[in-house]
Amino acid sequence: MVNNNEKDKSSQVTEFSKEAGYYLQKGVHCLNRSQLKKALKYFRKTIETDPHNTYTHYNIAYILSRIDYLKDINETFQEILGTTYNLPEASFLAAIYYSLTGEMDLAEKELEKFLEIAPEGEIMEEAREMLNLLSGEEEIYENLSYIKLSEKYEGVIQTVKEKVKRNLECPFFRVKMLENLYQLDDDLTSNIIFLYGLAENSTIAERVLRHFIKSSWAKEMHKELAMLALRDIGAEEPYEVMMENRIVKVTLKEYFERIPQWEPQWYQVMEKALENIKYNKYHSKTMEGELKEVWNQYIKVAYPEIPPVRDINLWSAALEYLTFKKRGINLNHKEISLKYRVFPEELLEKYKEMGQALSR
Known part of the structure; x- marks a missing residue:
């Protein structure tokens, strides 16, 4: 039987996650409108609101690793940390970011720092797992039934892109990818979209993602990730996407600008x-x-x-x-x-x- 205190705590956790997701969405929206300062403010607020959410850390690190065309990347990264750097989780975010940009020594250093100052932290296991990968003590799992957080870090093993693209030619691998894409698990769906996004110039990945964004049940955040993945693999615009119960053709810019900029x-x-x-x-x-x-x-x-x-x-x-x-x-x-x-x-x-x- 759940007591009232536990219920209250549960509702508060849900509320915090909802707020973090809101700030993350606003940050992405501002970024797509080249409003970098506003985007950084929202990304920082996302981390401050829900510092223990590894999914949020990954998303922000991934976004930051893709925006060097807007500003010097290291300067941008330091801005996003800002006041959040007094949180132990900021070191975990830094580690993800550095692994995405290929700076493995810095990634290891940040992970070791995190484990030292927060050995009992809520994301300790993920940090140890990532450190093991960076140290070469584990292999990336090939069986997609066991997708883990560590497989989301592009740059941990450079061959991941080639491996994904090569394995997409295998019918069994394709079936497993599709099965996991359409599971009712937000993290798993995001993982699969990310993996498809690594398969540059893959007609198979493009076909799957284009079909996915036309799904009536696909969540908003997954549609956004899928469209960004389509851009990353070189798929030409416009994209056909389900919007308000009808399929429309839009460019990535048009899709993100449909959300009104708040006064x-x-x-x-x-x-x-x-x-x-x-x-x-x-x-x-x-x-x-x-x-x-x-x-x-x-x-x-x-x-x-x-x-x-x-x-x-x-x-x-x-x-x-x-x-x-x-x-x-x-x-x-x-x-x-x-x-x-x-x-x-x-x-x-x-x-x-x-x-x-x-x-x-």
Whole structure:
């Protein structure tokens, strides 16, 4: 039987992961719009929000190893570490990054540093495994039924690219890759997409990835990874991808730019509502997550016709009221308006306006 404390802890962990994923997505979006400083800010926030998530470390290190065309790579890497370097996990991130860029001595040094300062850390096993690989004490597994985190590090063994491309010619290997690609396991799916992305100029990898991004069930993050992998293997644009229940042809740039660039006031509305929702008697971490989801959805459906945000308090009050109403919790709108110091009639008007946009 799970006690209430355990439930609360579980919901908090889920919430943190959700936030980290949000910051990572924003970072990738800014990067694709050549907004490097904003991207670095979001990547740094991702690490700070969820420092023990090895999947996040890998993704950021992989992205950084691909952006040397925007800025000197070492300078960029130092910027992303920034204030996160007081976290032991920053050394693990550094090790992944250096292995991706082929600087094995530096990678080993960072891993040894991490194991020294955090011998009982949550990602200790992954760090030891990676150090063993860098030291040549283990072979990369060829059986894809046992894909491990260590196999994600391009540059650990230079022959990985050739091995993947060569093995794609083998029917058994291709079947195993497809089986794992369509498993309901986010890490495993990401691993397989990454492996396909190593097979430069492979018509087999291109065919599989092009089919994958047209899948109705494929998650947003996996579609993004697959399209980046298609670019890496030299597949020509445009790509046909499932968007809002229909297949459309888009370039990589067009696909990432479909997400509206948030205005500063939109963040302020959400932050104000999150600050005030804590004083609601129905407050919970779950409701905070619901509020973020409602606001994100509103921005998505109302864009680009979102009215100017002239009164942050009014929008935040309507957002809080709408969030609870969607969960079937009837709040007194006059109490909400008093908390935010806005007129009750204006709150109801804004609430109806937002609700109509979401029901389109």
